[in-house]
Amino acid sequence: MNPIFMIIGYILLAPIGGGLLMGLDRIITARMQSRVGPPVLQPFFDVFKLLGKQNLTVNRFHSYYLFFFLIFMMVSGAMFFAGDDLLMVIFALIVADVFLVLSAYSTNSPFSSIGAERELLQMLSSEPMMLLTAVGFYMVTGSFNVSAIASSGRRLIFYLPGIFIGLTFVLTIKFQKSPFDLAVSHHAHQELVKGISTEFAGPSLALIEIEHWYETILLLGMIWLFFAFNPALATAGALLVYFLEVFIDNANSRVKWELMLKSAWLVTLLFGLGNLLVLYFVLHIG
């Protein structure tokens, strides 16, 4: 398909899809806690309400930082769905995250600063696995280009099961789900108030929420690639992984940052690097 259409489609449709996923997430979470839960459109109601609130900006920088946070997130997702270089997608995603951290630091609030530090720790825990995923795709298909990976026809999930497990593990960090929702959580944890989003109110908070929708769709797109040989299976796989994350979210409480860093790197080493080593021997020596 024409990349331009994919980019426009992503920018217009990703918030809708992401928001609906969030709504389903909240209903499933409520059902797991034997509650009824909000309507499925609740995330949209929240965002539209936040856009109507007073914008309490702490200083003149933080709105700009947040704006670039959203822009880089959209660029990252647009590059992914246009079939561009996967490494560039991951780097753009990191840049987007850095803008969020800068924005939180610029407010000088202690809660916000601790949230920003924890966001950096989350990045430190999750990014190695994200990069190994790209390397894994390259080893099998011989290309970093998303379009080449998607159309390679190879059953990536059978070549890269370890990478898949590792990526699913770090997606818990990326989706801000318990036990790794250290920087900010969707649940009413009172600890550290709301972490990185403490100082953002009204439209700024809405911006963060919209960014999260874009990010969710992008990351589920990476899961999609593992099953790209069969689009129906791929969609089902991505949704199943998201359901798994919701389940993990409800079955766990927050951990300390040391445990997050150690476990994430251990999984990266064992499943990520282990998978790559085995794959190397199978492809080149065996």
Add this chain to the structure above:
Amino acid sequence: MAFFKKSPWIFHYDGSSCNGCDIEVLACLMPMYDVERFGVINTGNPKHADILLITGVINQQNRGVVRTIYEQMGDPKVVVAVGTCATSGHFFTECYNTLGGVDTTIPVDVYLPGCAVRPEAIIDSVIEALGILEEKHKLSRRAGHV
């Protein structure tokens, strides 16, 4: 648009009550009443909140805290005084260290008497508050603040 009615985020502050009303406020969030059905979220952050629920009397020590919380909330915002202590001071009125109800410190929009209040009454007061929130939003838009 009427989105305030669909997504009221609540900040709950306990002045100095016996905790009876606090337990009832939390009971609203539990599976029995589940106010998240109406999009209510109990935030821990006044900057994210639309409705301030205060239980208990105001005294010299928490007066500054209550005022700060109120000032940190973004417009439009409403205050609900939950329980007789918060509406009038109840039997603490004559105490040497209390100032009385919440309206001695910040403007209150909804008064909800009861000792302790029932969860159904709290839900009703929040719905009442939503109407006021919507009206305040319209007024501030007309004045060009938002």
